[in-house]
Amino acid sequence: MFKTTLSLFLFLGIHITHAQSNSSISIEIDSKISFQRIDNIGASSAWFTEFIGKYWSEEQRENMARWLFSKKMDKDGNPEGIGLSSFRFNIGGGTTELGDSSRIKDFRKRVECFLDSNGHYDWNKQIGYLWFVKKAKAYGVKDLIAFSNTQPVFMTTNGLGFKTIKDYTSNLKTNEYGNYAQFLANILSHFAKEKIHFNYISPVNEPQWDWYNNSQEGSPWTNYEISKIVKALDSALVKNKINSKIITPEAGHLEYLYSKKGRAGEQVQMLFNRNSSLDVSKYSHVLNAAAGHSYYTDGDDSTRIAIRKNVRDTAEKYGTSYWQTEYSMLGDNYKEGKKGKVSAMDCALFLSKVIHDDFVYGNAKAWQFWNSVEPGNPDFDTRYFLLALQSSDSTFVSGKVIPTKMLWALGNYSHFILPNMHRIKAVVNNGLNEVQQAKDLMVSAFEDNKQIVVVLINYSNEEKNIHPNITNLKKYSSMTVYLTNEQHNLSKQSISTNTSELQLQPRSIYTIVIKK
Structure with a gap:
């Protein structure tokens, strides 16, 4: 399951270093850098x-x-x-x-x-x-x-x-x-x-x-x-x-x-x-x-x-x-x-x-x-x-x-990436190049004026602890997580707010929906 979630401080771009483990992977998302509009x-x-x-x-x-x-x-x-x-x-x-x-x-x-x-x-x-x-x-x-x-x-x-x-x-x-x-x-x-x-x-x-x-x-x-x-x-x-x-x-x-x-x-x-x-x-x-x-x-x-x-x-x-x-x-x-x-x-x-x-x-x-x-x-x-x-x-x-x-x-x-959303910058900072990431951890993010949608693919056979950092987002009202893997079919996951890390199961696809 998705064991942890983002705190408000993370959404404001403030790093909570005491809650990070040494092995966590930083995910950088920046809504000011946008790419194509989705039709x-x-x-x-x-x-x-x-x-x-x-x-x-x-x-x-x-x-x-x-x-x-x-x-x-x-x-x-x-x-x-x-x-x-x-x-x-x-x-x-x-x-x-x-x-x-x-x-x-x-x-x-x-x-x-x-x-x-x-x-x-x-x-x-x-x-x-x-x-x-x-x-x-x-x-x-x-x-x-x-x-x-x-x-x-x-x-x-x-x-x-x-x-x-x-x-x-x-x-x-x-x-x-x-x-x-x-x-x-x-x-x-x-x-x-x-x-x-x-x-x-x-x-x-x-x-x-x-x-x-x-x-x-x-x-x-x-x-x-x-x-x-x-x-x-x-x-x-x-x-x-x-x-x-x-x-x-x-x-x-x-x-x-x-x-x-x-x-x-x-x-x-x-x-x-x-x-x-x-x-x-x-x-x-x-x-x-x-x-x-x-x-x-x-x-x-x-x-x-x-x-x-x-x-x-x-x-x-x-x-x-x-x-x-x-x-x-x-x-x-x-x-x-x-x-x-x-x-x-x-x-x-x-x-x-x-x-x-x-x-x-x-x-x-x-x-x-x-x-x-x-x-x-x-x-x-x-x-x-x-x-x-x-x-x-x-x-x-x-x-x-x-x-x-x-x-x-x-x-x-x-289900979540809606017409007229724009893809925005989303980067995995784990020291791997694009080809190596294709067998490890991939991220993409999309935004409109109501929400940000983040899709994470853990392609590896190992759990991944990630530390998301979304900049240029002043506030949010809610966050929901959906998981597809061997046990789940796009299932809503229960989450908590007591840590700045997220743990991804092996061989899994996650979608995070952040309502503004």
Whole structure:
């Protein structure tokens, strides 16, 4: 448990040296030194939510919605859910309607399309997905994001939702750019009339991959093609008087944002540079942030940190910022040399470290997990999901949703770091460099005019005694501590005020909320 807490003297910047042990670690937090403003923290709904929202029991659906979206506390002061501030909705391309001829083997990964080849819209499609979108809105999720992996199949070059040749160019027919843009605009307009406003729209996803497979919907795009569809979509949004912002380019991994790797590299330099012929930042509906995915850039600590610094520096050079819009542990880096199964808590700690690095070294303004729910075991190798699905049978029309440590680890950030907070200076003074700290103790802090939120990750196998020192804070009204580890799921901790030290348990994630 969190054995001690801060005294008022510490908040005033006064050190109480007699209460410190020789082995305590100083944590310096300074609210006068601020960095990026946070836009949102969220997750996606894809594939499996269609079946859950459409067929599964009300109890299971409501549990899932509460765990993802609720900002309330239970009677003991523990969060009911992780209070996401963004939620991503997948606009389908019509592979469900194609059935087995879609050539996507897993029927759960086929997605319906609102539009058919005759130009008729059917708004009763994707009702399972939309059940959760409506729940997100009802819970007060700030940002709803619509994203597309493929164009409607009747607009593609091969009539499928994925590529059948490896040429790394878009599957969209060259004469369909305007129609695809209008398709997306019509969806936004329709749901706006139903009081469901999508704040953001993303027309392109992971353009660097060849998408030469039959595992899901997807399409590659060159930078030229991205610029062309963003221009068309911006025009459609202007024409239809839609105020949604366009997110792009959703790079397949972060190095594509600044390096020459792949057929669609240097995307910040190409797409967010006023001197580039492909610049999209000039369009009024484009979000001034380069969107990228943290997949495959989560390896050794040194490389992971360096990549995010490169993203930060490149974005700053070209006058833009960075959104991390998809992440799960696609590679095996999360194992960190471990053999066999990896515990749910170890997965959660690795997730917390990636989030920390994106915020602290990448200056990410938004952070979004990939799929909220997928089939799996909640106790180990929870690399792909926040909530584990256990279907009753192969039809996937009933089953059980189980929360994992990954959910609560994300909640250490998402429940407390609110939109429009700014990240502020937070430093661990233990003599270790950034790479060494990634296996020891990490800290980040965020502030608005009502509170300061501090997230501490004790990645080590040892208890840590820390001595926090928050300067430039004149007063505070309350402090609350929440813990995620093997025994606790974002649980409120009882605290005392008779010492200036805090003791952190091994392999644990703490969030401290200081009300002004």
